[in-house]
Amino acid sequence: MSLKVTSYSLTIRENNKQILENANLELEPDTVTVILGENGTGKSSFVMSLLGFEDYERSGSVMINGVETINMDTFEIARLGLFVSFQSPPEFEGINFEQFLISAYKAFNQDTTTSIFKIRKSIKEKIEKVGLSEDFLKRDLNQGFSGGEKRKAEILQMLVLQPKVAILDEVDSGLDIKSRARIAEVIREQAKAGTTFLIVSHSLEFVRTLEPHRIVELRDRKFNEIEISEIERLHYHHKKS
Amino acid sequence: MNEADLKILSEYKYGFSMPDVSYLKVPKGLNADVIRQISRAKGEPEWMLEFRLRAFEIFLSKPMPTWGADLSGIDFDEITYYLKPTEKKGRSWEDLPESIKETYERLGIPEAERKFLAGVSAQYESEVVYTHLLEDLEKMGVVFTDMDTGLRMHEKLVKKYFGKLVPPSDNKFAALNSAVWSGGSFVYVPPNVKLTIPLQAYFRINAKNMGQFERTLIIADENSSVHYIEGCTAPVYSSDSLHAAVVEIFCLKGAKVRYTTIQNWSHDVYNLVTKRAIAEEDAIMEWIDGNIGSKVTMKYPSIILKGDNSKGVVVSVAYAGKDQVQDTGTKIFHIGNNTTSEVTAKSVSQHNGHTTYRGIISVSPTAKNAKVNVKCDALLLDDESTTDTIPVNIASTNQVEIEHEATVSKMKETQIKYLMSRGLDEAEAYSLIVNGFIDVFTKELPMEYAIELNKLISLNMEGSVG
Numbered sequence: 001m002s003l004k005v006t007s008y009s010l011t012i013r014e015n016n017k018q019i020l021e022n023a024n025l026e027l028e029p030d031t032v033t034v035i036l037g038e039n040g041t042g043k044s045s046f047v048m049s050l051l052g053f054e055d056y057e058r059s060g061s062v063m064i065n066g067v068e069t070i071n072m073d074t075f076e077i078a079r080l081g082l083f084v085s086f087q088s089p090p091e092f093e094g095i096n097f098e099q100f101l102i103s104a105y106k107a108f109n110q111d112t113t114t115s116i117f118k119i120r121k122s123i124k125e126k127i128e129k130v131g132l133s134e135d136f137l138k139r140d141l142n143q144g145f146s147g148g149e150k151r152k153a154e155i156l157q158m159l160v161l162q163p164k165v166a167i168l169d170e171v172d173s174g175l176d177i178k179s180r181a182r183i184a185e186v187i188r189e190q191a192k193a194g195t196t197f198l199i200v201s202h203s204l205e206f207v208r209t210l211e212p213h214r215i216v217e218l219r220d221r222k223f224n225e226i227e228i229s230e231i232e233r234l235h236y237h238h239k240k241s
Numbered sequence: 242m243n244e245a246d247l248k249i250l251s252e253y254k255y256g257f258s259m260p261d262v263s264y265l266k267v268p269k270g271l272n273a274d275v276i277r278q279i280s281r282a283k284g285e286p287e288w289m290l291e292f293r294l295r296a297f298e299i300f301l302s303k304p305m306p307t308w309g310a311d312l313s314g315i316d317f318d319e320i321t322y323y324l325k326p327t328e329k330k331g332r333s334w335e336d337l338p339e340s341i342k343e344t345y346e347r348l349g350i351p352e353a354e355r356k357f358l359a360g361v362s363a364q365y366e367s368e369v370v371y372t373h374l375l376e377d378l379e380k381m382g383v384v385f386t387d388m389d390t391g392l393r394m395h396e397k398l399v400k401k402y403f404g405k406l407v408p409p410s411d412n413k414f415a416a417l418n419s420a421v422w423s424g425g426s427f428v429y430v431p432p433n434v435k436l437t438i439p440l441q442a443y444f445r446i447n448a449k450n451m452g453q454f455e456r457t458l459i460i461a462d463e464n465s466s467v468h469y470i471e472g473c474t475a476p477v478y479s480s481d482s483l484h485a486a487v488v489e490i491f492c493l494k495g496a497k498v499r500y501t502t503i504q505n506w507s508h509d510v511y512n513l514v515t516k517r518a519i520a521e522e523d524a525i526m527e528w529i530d531g532n533i534g535s536k537v538t539m540k541y542p543s544i545i546l547k548g549d550n551s552k553g554v555v556v557s558v559a560y561a562g563k564d565q566v567q568d569t570g571t572k573i574f575h576i577g578n579n580t581t582s583e584v585t586a587k588s589v590s591q592h593n594g595h596t597t598y599r600g601i602i603s604v605s606p607t608a609k610n611a612k613v614n615v616k617c618d619a620l621l622l623d624d625e626s627t628t629d630t631i632p633v634n635i636a637s638t639n640q641v642e643i644e645h646e647a648t649v650s651k652m653k654e655t656q657i658k659y660l661m662s663r664g665l666d667e668a669e670a671y672s673l674i675v676n677g678f679i680d681v682f683t684k685e686l687p688m689e690y691a692i693e694l695n696k697l698i699s700l701n702m703e704g705s706v707g
């Protein structure tokens with residue numbers, strides 16, 4: 001198992017809202033799992049909580065690649081190979097995107113031996129896959145990025161960092177049809193290359209293109225397995241978007 | 242900068258040495274006799290002694306500044322005003338605080354340089370490369386020497402310019418410097434000579450050049466250009482607590498001067514420096530000024546835009562960590578027509594440090610079409626730290642364009658979280674953000690300085706620099 005959440009209870013400290021109660025979720029290696037759920041059920045809170053931020057009160061167990069992370073610091077959890085995309089990533093003045101990717105690659109993988117030139121080369125190879133141009137790398141990180149550019153930038157980070165587990169939170173929203181298809185392809189490819197995916201999305205169309213192995217629904221503070229054929233009945237989804 | 246330049250830079254950092262002829266020992270404290278002794282030991286002309294004595298009178302008559310940082314910790318009677326270089330050499334490596342040694346280690350400063358910076362050794366060892374460079378400069382007619390030698394060898398030139406831009410009456414510490422100055426650099430660049438390699442004081446220093454009361458005079462003759470780099474990013478350890486320097490720069494018609502400083506005095510030093518430049522017609526003056534060290538710094542590099550079409554640029558950064566006060570800024574006077582000034586000031590405060598941006602931009606009534614652009618940004622890394630912005634814009638004419646922008650921002654928690662979610666620990670996340678924030682300054686530095694500055698800021702943020 002790549003990610004195993006057991007008896008997990010989760011409350012948002014700020015408003016005392018309980019999101020999960022004794023919930024369980026286990027992801028098999030190299031699979032794609034989709035989480036669905038109505039607005040406000042706490043899908044984003046759940047995925048962010050896995051990074052160990054102090055905004056959440058939590059109990060139970062979160063194993064990443066066999067290591068218990070419930071009491072770990074964010075950076076230690078990340079270094080185990082967990083990547084979570086941000087829906088509203090913060091902006092950084094004076095740190096260009098490429099420079100950030102290099103720092104992040106080294107920190108995330110605790111890699112001090114790979115040369116900067118090699119990392120740069122790998123970034124350049126990946127940038128086309130997400131549909132961004134090379135001059136994009138010279139811009140300050142997230143500064144003035146459009147919604148779509150932010151999503152693509154998060155995907156590019158995932159590709160550069162090569163995590164064992166990648167959690168992508170609504171990375172398809174705000175993307176045009178072509179970009180969405182491209183991202184779905186990147187995810188499928190990356191899953192084959194050895195990354196386990198957990199995807200949060202509201203777009204049924206996107207979910208279908210992903211060809212996920214499993215779908216779970218977050219409802220009543222638990223994860224419930226649903227059949228792929230069942231997703232049409234979930235009235236809260238955009239049939240088209 | 243091309244590779245050949247870089248190679249020269251990295252080679253000539255081994256510096257050179259000059260024999261020292263001084264055997265003077267003066268007691269602590271200051272009086273007219275001490276000043277006479279200093280002047281006599283240096284074999285100075287009579288007019289310089291008179292200049293010093295007059296400055297000493299002014300120093301005594303001027304009150305301490307009543308604005309800016311708290312200077313009550315300075316005890317003028319406890320300072321040694323002149324040290325012969327051999328005395329400086331006398332300090333042993335073992336006496337140095339552990340924190341300083343560790344910092345040298347972590348910055349990767351070579352052994353010979355460490356000893357010099359720490360005041361253990363008065364000079365670097367190899368002089369060959371530097372001598373070649375000096376010969377090349379000499380062929381072009383460039384003078385680049387310490388101020389004492391400058392006075393001996395080029396008295397007429399020195400007399401014409403020395404103390405004319407920063408007179409002893411300017412302020413109490415300029416008066417003190419004028420009375421007891423020692424060391425510093427003297428630079429003269431002849432007309433139409435454009436130097437492509439920066440003149441770096443740090444690499445050519447012997448004990449004479451760095452002291453508490455340096456005096457630097459730069460004259461860039463018509464249509465010449467020069468980049469002068471003072472100081473270094475490695476921490477300079479001083480057992481004395483006051484550094485009061487004066488820098489005067491004359492940019493004659495069409496000349497361009499860039500003066501780069503990264504000040505990193507140890508954390509017990511009061512760093513009170515007067516820097517001023519005058520730009521004649523079509524001249525450009527640029528101050529690139531970084532303040533990382535010291536206990537208290539008060540420094541406002543200024544530019545008098547006297548000639549038509551002259552331009553002044555100030556790019557500065559200040560970092561105030563634990564118990565540090567960085568009171569910095571600039572003064573720019575627009576006098577000629579079509580003059581331009583651009584000021585970019587960045588400050589970072591952490592661990593109860595305090596930064597102040599204090600700036601005056603003055604446009605005289607007769608200055609037509611002046612353009613002013615001031616941007617100052619302060620970043621606070623925690624709740625204990627503070628910052629003030631005190632900008633004064635005086636425009637006595639309406640034929641002026643003034644843009645002024647000031648921001649204060651706090652480190653955003655989401656930025657730290659984001660970086661940590663990508664595997665950076667807290668310290669790495671902070672330094673990435675700070676280095677990004679000051680990037681506009683770092684970009685102006687020669688590469689090896691930029692790299693050292695980034696490392697140094699990270700070390701300071703960990704609180705591990707003594």
